[in-house]
Amino acid sequence: MTTALTAPGQDVHQRPSSTREHLTADTTRAVLRIQQRILASTRELLTGDGFDELLPPVIGPVTDPGARGAKQVDIDFYGHRWKLMTSGILYKQASLLTFDKIFNVAPNVRLEPLETATTHRHLVEFHQIDVEIAGAGREEAMAVAEKVVSGAAAAVLEHLPAELELLGRDTDALRRTAEGAFDRIGHDEAATALHRLGHPQDDHAELDWVGEELLSRHADRGFFVLDYPKGSRGFYDREDPERPGVLRNFDLVLPEGFGEVISGSERESDYVQLLTRIRETGENPAKYKWYLDLAREGLPASAGFGIGLERLTRYIAGLDAVWQATAFPKLPGVVSP
Numbered sequence: 001m002t003t004a005l006t007a008p009g010q011d012v013h014q015r016p017s018s019t020r021e022h023l024t025a026d027t028t029r030a031v032l033r034i035q036q037r038i039l040a041s042t043r044e045l046l047t048g049d050g051f052d053e054l055l056p057p058v059i060g061p062v063t064d065p066g067a068r069g070a071k072q073v074d075i076d077f078y079g080h081r082w083k084l085m086t087s088g089i090l091y092k093q094a095s096l097l098t099f100d101k102i103f104n105v106a107p108n109v110r111l112e113p114l115e116t117a118t119t120h121r122h123l124v125e126f127h128q129i130d131v132e133i134a135g136a137g138r139e140e141a142m143a144v145a146e147k148v149v150s151g152a153a154a155a156v157l158e159h160l161p162a163e164l165e166l167l168g169r170d171t172d173a174l175r176r177t178a179e180g181a182f183d184r185i186g187h188d189e190a191a192t193a194l195h196r197l198g199h200p201q202d203d204h205a206e207l208d209w210v211g212e213e214l215l216s217r218h219a220d221r222g223f224f225v226l227d228y229p230k231g232s233r234g235f236y237d238r239e240d241p242e243r244p245g246v247l248r249n250f251d252l253v254l255p256e257g258f259g260e261v262i263s264g265s266e267r268e269s270d271y272v273q274l275l276t277r278i279r280e281t282g283e284n285p286a287k288y289k290w291y292l293d294l295a296r297e298g299l300p301a302s303a304g305f306g307i308g309l310e311r312l313t314r315y316i317a318g319l320d321a322v323w324q325a326t327a328f329p330k331l332p333g334v335v336s337p
């Protein structure tokens with residue numbers, strides 16, 4: 001059984017009616033097989049390209065502070081107030097002291113605002129395919145991201161046609177993603193397009209969820225959104241030295257209304273710049289002591305990204321809502337196993 005703290009406007013049909021019904025459904029089996037194939041394809045591609053897979057931490061003294069209004073979860077770690085990971089970004093940068101190219105499949109927990117229950121794209125507990133590359137720029141990271149997503153789509157099309165048919169997936173649309181060659185637009189261009197469509201997008205903020213979905217519905221293939229304004233993302237996104245106020249980052253938005261599936265950037269690794277950026281966001285640098293100590297001693301310059309595994313599964317399987325892409329879904333405001 002599940003119980004809900006219903007948000008205003010929440011679609012009560014966008015969650016499983018019972019754990020047994022969800023786990024025994026043929027559609028759930030098909031979706032989870034697709035997810036297994038996505039992971040197998042990603043691991044094969046990345047390890048073949050010289051990446052090392054690391055096991056990420058689940059708890060730490062701090063976690064990513066830039067999670068769009070989601071609350072962090074505190075735990076008592078032997079008398080210390082530690083966090084469950086909302087994102088392993090800081091640990092990814094640190095891991096480059098061991099290997100030059102790393103990836104992991106990382107669990108994340110974010111107490112999303114209740115209003116996200118109606119987006120069909122948010123879970124409280126989810127997984128990311130996290131990638132980081134020492135010495136890389138944004139273009140290299142984007143090339144790897146496109147290769148992973150197009151390769152996963154191609155692998156599912158090749159190996160699981162029966163599952164796609166059972167789910168009623170439009171395979172012609174999916175083949176366009178398998179071909180890659182994603183488009184690119186700047187954040188300012190995306191905001192202008194949303195204004196033309198009558199959507200009130202803030203020019204100085206991240207694209208909001210409704211705006212992302214609106215642009216996605218008007219696209220016939222995936223596209224990268226580049227150059228978010230400073231202040232709209234975390235302190236670890238590197239500012240363009242030739243364009244003050246603009247970040248060297250990107251999102252990947254998939255078509256058909258599925259929206260954003262990847263966020264990534266070049267990383268800030270300079271100690272003084274990191275300290276300044278942390279202070280600019282109103283955060284206490286003392287919270288990030290272990291990370292700043294590493295930066296003072298020297299962190300590699302890098303670029304990387306995170307792929308929402310359940311979101312990518314939702315897109316490839318053509319699902320109505322992201323909760324269908326996990327065996328034990330945790331939705332905003334819904335208390336469930």
